[in-house]
Amino acid sequence: METQVRAILQERSGLGEAVQGIGIHESLWLLGMTSLASVEVMLALEAAFGFEFPESRLRHATFATIFNIMRCIRELTESSVR
Structure with a gap:
């Protein structure tokens, strides 16, 4: 993942x-990712992993780090399997 x-x-x-050289806990925002870019990331993640981010997950923190993104994907994809 x-x-x-x-x-x-x-x-x-x-x-x-x-992106390839940053730690999973480094802030993508502090590295220069913009809100517009985060929307592009969100749409690409939804297409790649086959789910939609619910409105409750459309937060600054969700896309702040690679770790947060992966945690959110795991939670959303695991809950859709149940």
Whole structure:
């Protein structure tokens, strides 16, 4: 999952290849990701993982770090399997 998330971030976040070298807890916002780019990331994640982010997850914190993104994907995809 992390490889897929990083690939999407590299393509859609505006951070480019720098995404490959950052820690999973580093702030994507502080590195320069914009709100517009986060929408692009969200749409790409939804397409790649086959789910939609509910409105309750459309928060600054959800897209703040790679860790937060992966945690959210796990929670949403696991709950849809149940």
